[in-house]
Amino acid sequence: MTPDMPIEKTSPSRSARKPEWQLKLYVAGSTARSAAALENLKRLCENHLAGRYSIEVVDLLVNPQLAAGDQILAVPTLVRKFPEPLRKIIGDLSNEARVLVGLDVKPVD
């Protein structure tokens, strides 16, 4: 699996300010589905939100107490922490169009 699984902060923004898009991905252990979700998310962000996003990956097997905070039931769950309002997308994020709708991101064409 991806070596950088447990908690990973990808913050490619060039400025020191908080990135425009703060995303959190909750997974449970290193499953194929988790890996797929992270991969899908990264690709999508690079394509559409390049330089304006951060991704935090939370492994609930390691930090189970974090599940309650964001009301996580399903895994994987992607949480859009910022911009408000909070949005959740569950599943392996394989349908890019739906993820974009869910995140309310205007696709870059």
Add this chain to the structure above:
Amino acid sequence: MANKTKRGLATTESQTPELKKTPTGIAGLDEITGGGLPAGRPTLVCGAAGCGKTMLAAEFLAHGALEYGEPGVFMMFEETAAELAENLASLGIDMAKLQRQKKIALDFVRVERNEIEETGEYDLDGLFIRLGHAIDSIGAKRVVLDTIEALFAGVPNHAILRAELRRLFRWLKDKGVTAIITGERGESTFTRYGLEEYVADCVILLDHRIVEQVSTRRLRVVKYRGSSHGTNEYPFLIGARGISVLPITSLTLSHVASRERVSTGIPGLDQMLGGRGAYRGSSILVSGAPGTGKSSVAASFVDAACRRGERALLFAYEESASQLLRNMRSIGLDLQRWVAKGLLRIESTRPTLHGLEQHLVHMHDMVQSFKPEVVAVDPISNLTSHGEDAGLKLTLMRLIDFLKTAGTTALFTSLTADRGDAVAATSEVGVSSLMDSWLLLANVAYNGERTRTLQVLKSRGMPHSNQVREFVFSDHGVDLVDVYLNGDQVLTGTARVAHEAHLSASNDLRGRDHERRLRDLATRRKTLDAQIAALTSEAEERAGEVQFAIAREQFEADGVSTRARSIAASRGASVATPAVAKPAAAGRKGSR
């Protein structure tokens, strides 16, 4: 249905010979289920909104944490932790404290459909992890999922959800926790989303129905795999102490019957009941028309108990406590002193305040906290305003059962319509069959006057009088007076008094007559004695005369013979012959 439920879990778990049970601590429920819910397995509690599912589940956890040393996890999907804590605080359960003591863990799972978008595959591991974390953090043995069906609204893909639920219940079993899963009642199924498919071990159905504007909650154990259970619908209540289920009977009639007798407080009545009063722990029904003295009988009954130094509890549904005390004082029953001594408690409530079941629970609570030896309910007929006889009977049956088990002697009064004759008490025959003794008070209108009468219609296990007695109030309580049987008529009231006067007058006359005759007799005896004395003295007088005559004649005879002998001697001749002849004549005279 049966097939559906079997599919869930039956094939996977072999049945242990003795099913372990986890007590719920809910009054009555453990009795119905024979010890509690199946240990280490999930139980489904289903019912319509507002029928007490959450309450039942919460109590299960609270009792587990407080009484059985089993910590619990409450995972709620509808209420927040604060709301739940607030609701439970009304029952005296301090959730915050239990949480601090690590006896209960709360987790509120909020499912907002509009926040969630789904793309691709997922599972509900998040839920498992949260639950697992909560269980592990306090070492929970009990779990409540309330109401997990909320997930169906939040999770779009029901196929995944169903698969995950099945996995969840399996997982709960593997964890060995005893779980309650609540579900909304569906239209044709127990739960709206058919949760009974997954939870097949024990299903409890709650119901809340309104009959003639009175609401009753009922509970039924639909299934309990591997265990016998009560199958009836049992009314239950959510009272000040939480849920109490009222099993109609404790399944068997096994209370121990006491041989001890207790006085009813009315000497005449004790006399009618085999001379020694009622059995301790028995139940007595006193029925009668208005104004026949039912309340006074009840008051005498509790008064007698307090006199013996026992505790008594009087439920008054017609009068306030102070009114009752005042009224009873007018017939010489000073109940106030017993109240002051703490021996008597008078509980006055409006019968319409609660439904029948609630009254019963209230009585239960009172009896359990006060532990009286004697309970009087005045009157039971007021408890049901809508004439639902079956309900009253069931309620009473449970109450009587409960009191008998506790060894409490109970007296119930019952109001019957005043139809003016003694057999007007047919309306509560159903109730009377539960009673050990049945007293009937009746008004007898006769000769322009109304009298109270009392009769013992039945009294189990003792000889009892078949006679109608007159019931009288005096300044010192209530008592019974023998009625007068005059030919084929029973005399009461004025007629009795008149008859009594008549009797006493004739008694008086007879007495005088006797005296006179005795006096006569004495006089005659005296006369006879005098006569006897006179005759005796006469006889003595005669005897004296006779002796005197004899003596004189003897003397004369002696003189004659002496003289003859001296003459003969002087003449020298034998004069033997005349000497013989004379004494013979004298002897004849003297023999008289």
